[in-house]
Amino acid sequence: MRRLRDIGERGLIEWITRRLDEGEGASLPPGDDAADLLFDGRLIASCDMFVESTDMPVGMRLRDAGFKAVTAATSDVAAKGGVPIAYLISLMLPSDMLFEDFQELWTGLEEAARLYGGRIIGGDLSSGREIIIDVICLGAADRTISRIGARPGDILAVTGEFGLHAAGLYALLSGRRGDPLSEKLIEYFSRPIARVKEGVELARIGAASSSIDSSDGLARSLHELSRLNDVGFIIDEPPVSREAEEYAEKYGLDLFDLVFYGGEEYELIVTIKPPLLDVAREAVEKAGGRLIIVGRASEDKVIKVRWRGEWRILEDKGYQHFVDINKKGGKGY
């Protein structure tokens, strides 16, 4: 059972260096002070810090933590219409961490990077009291979609159902394992997928007037779009995950909360210019995704939701760093 302190910084860097990729047209070898690549066009960059004590619920596997950290940074690039090309990974790790556990973590990082098509080309390594994974995603975009641009009348759409990840977090924290439903939810929670293809298609055809990812929770992200664009939203029966519904019924959870205030879901929330709706839907479907219409932007700056036939006003709730504790969302700026 070797720990990182037995391997040492150098041994660890050597191990990592052997697994690093080179950027396109790189002149520097893996493991040099910095990484390089040839690039021509619009570069899009994001970073997302995954912190063990706030982002890693008890019971979450390190491999999944690595996967999720890469997904979070990727999702910010995807929401703007970018395709990941390269990642840098800044790690802080405790010296008593098992080398085996570290390898699991790195495998998760690689799995996600490979899925999204970006190469891990460099990073940094520090020792510290807990695990911190800062993933830097560098991507390319021909066109981008800002958070700003939504107008009253635009169609509000999302790329998937909601509630799954919040239910998965509950399932994980409850410690109830073994039944197929819980396992499925935990799997979803542990392996969220960033909507890269969907974001690229929406940006390419210029159909979206604004876009944001739902990593801070559907409610928080909608309120952010509302605030930035000076619009409200009318939402008619948002798409709810069947598994989340089943789980909520089984354990008496509030499904509305799971759907709107959960977070850690990496769907895209976009507003679509009405004349381009069909084009947008087709493009996203062609890319293997879904574009689900959930409502429209309104002049009235309130967010109204029809939920099981009944209209509600959506509160601006969700995790806020520094104010709330324990669970977090993680917002780039």
Added chain:
Amino acid sequence: MRRLRDIGERGLIEWITRRLDEGEGASLPPGDDAADLLFDGRLIASCDMFVESTDMPVGMRLRDAGFKAVTAATSDVAAKGGVPIAYLISLMLPSDMLFEDFQELWTGLEEAARLYGGRIIGGDLSSGREIIIDVICLGAADRTISRIGARPGDILAVTGEFGLHAAGLYALLSGRRGDPLSEKLIEYFSRPIARVKEGVELARIGAASSSIDSSDGLARSLHELSRLNDVGFIIDEPPVSREAEEYAEKYGLDLFDLVFYGGEEYELIVTIKPPLLDVAREAVEKAGGRLIIVGRASEDKVIKVRWRGEWRILEDKGYQHFVDINKKGGKGY
């Protein structure tokens, strides 16, 4: 006395967003999920994680911590011949941090970014148990200098004197303040400068066969170059800071240790192809820097140092993460 928990994540992001720059030709507004810029050529990227508990000695001001964090990431880009163009800043901050202190920290980040000519265009924000500053530096380079390429006979040169920062750290930790020498050393320690112009010039003229920065300590960096290039070095009386010498005499410190095993100095250590030495020296001087010859690369894989007339073998010592504790170096990969 407002603390971050009183401002909240949103308030803080709003404050930061107002101070963010846009990248060249950006299409996304500051504060969006990701940042973008137009780029054409060789992109060079590094990140460096500054951790309060290991990198911030008691007595260090937050403004200096910010400055130093940016310098560390910049130095990795500089050592490869890159010019910073943009920074992302990933922060983890404790919720009981004073807003005033946060502002100091941010001011230090901005001061350094401005000095090096890069814009702070985005980042990420988390709450946590201590301060963590992950600085991502994106730069441009026409030509780069790898760590690999040194050959026996190449001239070994550095861009400054050594011992200053190690002495400054001692001065800071000793708590002896007030005398001009201590204050000067602490100032140097707190505000190290990355050798951007020197790195760019050396890369541009193609005179350097290898390059590394000395952030892990002169001895560690020399051993790294030795190991990677299968060469040794013969070093003849390395340049020592006069202030470090004075301080070492005054307080009975081992000057050799300060010079070789200190770390946190951001000088460049380069090997120069002999026929290009004069060209290299002139180019660096024209850029306002200095290129100090300290010896040459040898076939014999040992590092020998003439120190005050006496020859010594340089040990491979220096801070190593996970193995050593307290003070660190911080090495990118």
